[in-house]
Structures are given as C-alpha cells and as structure tokens.
Amino acid sequence: MKLKELLQGIEVVKVIGKTDLDIKNIKIDTKSIEKGDLFVCLRGSVVDSHNLSKEIKDYGAIAVVTTKKIQTSLTQIIVKDSRKALSLICSNYYKNPEKELKIIGITGTNGKTTISYMVKNILEKAGKKCGVIGTMGAFWGGKAEETGLTTPDPIDLFRIFAEMKKDGVEYVAMEVSAHAIALSKIFGIKFTIACLSNVTQDHLDYFNSFENYKNQKKAFLENKSNKIVLLNSDDDLGIELLNKNPDFLSYGLENPCDVFAINVEENTRYITFTINLFDEIREIKLNLVGTYNVHNALCAATITAILGISVDSIIEGLNGFNGVEGRMEFIKNKKGKFIYVDYAHTPDGLKKSILSLKKICMGKVYSLFGCGGNRDKGKREIMGEISGKYADFTIITSDNPRDEDPMEIIAQIEKGVVKNSRNYVVMQNRKQAIEYAIFMLKEGDYLLIAGKGAERYQEECGIKRLYNDKDTVMEILEEINE
Secondary structure, X not given: OEHHHHOOOOOEEEEEOOOOOEOOOEEOOHHHOOOOOEEEOOEOOOOEHHHOHHHHHHOOOOEEEEOOOOOOOOEEEEEOOHHHHHHHHHHHHOOOHHHHOEEEEEEOOOOHHHHHHHHHHHHHHOOOOEEEEEOOXXXXXXXXXXXXXXXXXXXXXXXXXXXXXXXXXXXXXXEOOHHHHHOOOOOOOOOOEEEEOOOOOOOHHHHOOHHHHHHHHHHHHOOOOOOEEEEXXXXXXXXXXXXXXXXXXXXXXXXXXXXXXXXXXXXXXXXXXXXXXXXXXXXXXEOXXXXXXXXXXXXXXXXXXXXXXXXXXXXXXXXXXXXXXXXOEEOOOOOOOEEEEEOOOOHHXXXXXXXXXXXXXXXXXXXXXXXXXOOOOHHHHHHHHHHHXXXXXXXXXXXXXXXXXXXXXXXXXXXXHOOOOOOEEEOOOHHHHHHHHHHHOOOOOEEEEEOOOOOOEEEEOOEEEEOOHHHHHHHHHHHHHO
C-alpha cells in the first residue's frame, strides 16, 4: 500500500521526503523490521525508539513516523501523537475492517472476560457470528490466536479485525484494558456499545494512583464516538457517570437501573434469579457460583438486548453458559473435593471470590494465592488482609515473581494476613502449596486457588516455564487415587 494512503485521517505536522512509497508492512519493534517497512516511533517507559534512527534505517525501513524531526535520510512523517497515528495507520493498512464490525468494548477491573464470553454464547445461540478478543486470546469461527495482551497492539488488533471480517464475523466482544486506553491502542474505533463491569484497585504500578487508573476508564466510556454506553449502577464510577449522563443505560442489583435481577439464590453449583430485561420478566439458572456473576450476566443480557437479540435467545444463551476456563472454574474430581481455580488477582476480586464460596460452603474455605512481581506492590498487603479476614485458612504461595524475590512478595502478603488471622501457612512452591491444601480439605470444605486462572506459565527471573493450576490439581488428584 502507498504511504500516502496509510496517512489518511492522520493529523500530520510535516512531511520530509516522498509519500509515493510502497509500504510492505508496519513495525514498532526495530528487531522485526524488514525491507520496505514503515516504522512508527513510540516513547515507552524504558525505550524511546525516536533514538534508534540508525537501526531503523540499517534494518531496511523506508519511512518513519515520528513526533519530532530525527537524523535520518528516510522519509519522515512528523505527527502530533504517534500512538494515535499508529492506530489509524493500522486501520488504513487493513482497509478499515472495524467499520464493518459491530464492536462491543468491555472495560473494568474484573469480569471483562466472562462478560465477553457470555455475549459470544448468546449471539451464537441466536445464529450470529461473534468473535472475542481479550485476556484469553482471540477466538472466532473455530479459530484461536494467542495475543499475550488483554487488548492487542494496533498492528495485531486491526489484523485480527480484518481476519474476522473476512470470515464473516459480524460482532466482536472485546476487552478494553486501561493500558490500551492510555496508550491509544483503540484510537479511532467507534464502538457500537461501550460498557463497564466495575472499577477497583489494580495496575497502580503503572498509573501511580487509583484516580489516574479510573480516569482512563472514564475517558473510554465518555468518548463521544461510542454509539451506546452501558454502566454498572452498583459501581462507584458507574454511579458517577450515570448522574452526569442521563442517556447512558444501566444494569445492577442494588440501585435503580434499566435492567436488574431479583430473587437471587445460590447453591454449590448454580445461581437462580429473576431478570427484568427492559420490562421482560424471565427466570435464569446460571451454571456458575458467585453473585458477581449475576452482574456479569445482567451486563451480557443488556448488551445483546440492545443489539436486537430476542429475549428467548438471551435466556437460552445464559442458561447454557458453563463459564470460562480459569474463572471460578470448578475442578471435577472423583474424590468429591470442592476445588475452584480463579483468576482473582485484585483485592476486590479475591474478596468477592472468597465470600462467594463462604455463602455456599458448609465447612471451611481455604484461600491459596500469591501476587505477581514487578506489578502493583500496594495491593499485596491488602489482599493478605482480605484473605486473613474472610477465609478460614490462607496458604500464601508464589504467583509470577518475575524479577522480584518470591519470598519478599510473600512476606508483604503475610504482613496483611497476620493483621486478621494466625490461620495460615507459607509455601513458596505453588505445586507443593496446592498439594498441601488439597490434603487439608475435609468433607464440606472448599479450596480457592486464586491469581493465575487459565495461565499456562509461571514466570521467574525472565524465564517462563510451563505451568497451569488446573493441570496441577488434576495431577495431584491422580496421585491421590494411586
């Protein structure tokens, strides 16, 4: 594609050189440059690729997008914001596929993945083709692709949109992370529906304060290009935005809203409730545990109702939804033990998961978790306090320590646990910790293994080794049977 075609709609400050160039591909990593590529310079937290002009040319790029003039003989396109430019360039390169898709953007701290898969299940029950993009990867029409990020970088994101469009996908349920908003990964996308699950503490290592983190969510939800905005009326940010924007739609359990549920009842394997879906009253049996999953179901039901899906299809889609791998997933076993693997990795997520099991547990609830290294350190002690207060017994272990000392992370969690409980143990090795916890379980006890969910690795000292909580549980249970 010609360079000048890629620049359509971009706020260009100055062009130095020719734009009648044939561009092979778009790159943001100098190591991946091939001859004929356009390179987009970005300022990162560690590296500013504006300073790599020699490498950019030596590797074969024929043009660069920058926010300032750099020393190079290559064609330079100087723009106001290279991250916004990158998103628009990628859209143009793939011939703007997002404009022909109905894209549902789901933002929030917890619940995004479950909501997106609920939406997918409902739409597919209604005979529609739907793709999902999020923490688990990208999935559509039997195809799957690992993305490595909740919201992929624009180069991958718009390529996936193009492939989905080519395969006849009409709807995309997409997780929108705070990082993606801050880094303009979704710039230029006009969302059919933008919705909020909830906002609680997370990623403060990057955003420095909860207010900064929350403001990213606000920026996305209040973007005038969104066709419809849907908010959780029980969430503080949802309430704030609903008070300012009377045209926004809402769902919830506790406060006045457009779509709500009553008569919520939980047991060990499912939740039943009555939904009022824009004055259509129906009964739902959700094959999940946790009241927060009622919120997730209400959000998904409202989204699909807005899209014109029949109430019958919505109810069928929710009743037939069996959850997402690693999201409060019950591990079936012959030993009759109640073991759940959950992605809960934030204070609010851990609290909700523990309390959900406490509601249905006849015995004790065991909480096993760690915290990731090189991430929000402030939440470690808080999560320890929560587990110490609400769980009957806590097993503190390692998560993804990355470049930090695992025992230092554990010590920070322990500092919080001891404020509320002495019923805990420290076991750095995660497999050994899980094995210990399983042997501790008595009849009627529940074990929550939190933090990693469906992750297929454990990262330590820059090395990712194969590891999965569910697989580990199954291995241990098989050993018990032997």
